[in-house]
Amino acid sequence: MAGATPRGRAVRRGPGELESEILATLWATDRALTPAEIQACLRGGLAYNTVHTILRRLHDKGLxxxxxxxxxxxxxxxxxxxxxxxxxxxxxxxxxxxxIAALQHFVTGLTSAEEAALRALLDEGGA
Known part of the structure; x- marks a missing residue:
């Protein structure tokens, strides 16, 4: 079962992880979802109230x-x-x-495909 240890205990998520999971669920569809629909998609044994609370927080943050x-x-x-x-x-x-130094460090960590995409975007003028 996702979201639980082998002994059935809930796995504690890291800060912001549940918000990210809920946003990912919303991004995966082209329509608005209810808390119950999101709860069903997450399949992590989350209570409806938990999902609703996270949605209210995301709403308060303007997300x-x-x-x-x-x-x-x-x-x-x-x-x-x-x-x-x-x-x-x-x-x-x-x-x-x-x-600028941060960007230099960022660029050195890019894969060759990411670097090629970045070069193409820069050549296009960022369009």
Missing amino acids: VLRDAGGRRGAYRPVKNAAQLTAEAMHRALARGPDP
């Missing part, structure tokens, strides 16, 4: 919206995964004392 299109209590993400990742990268660069 999900409650669907106003008829399905009461359904949620959808505000941004896709790539947009959130890019924002996190920008925040990380802004926090550091030397963003």
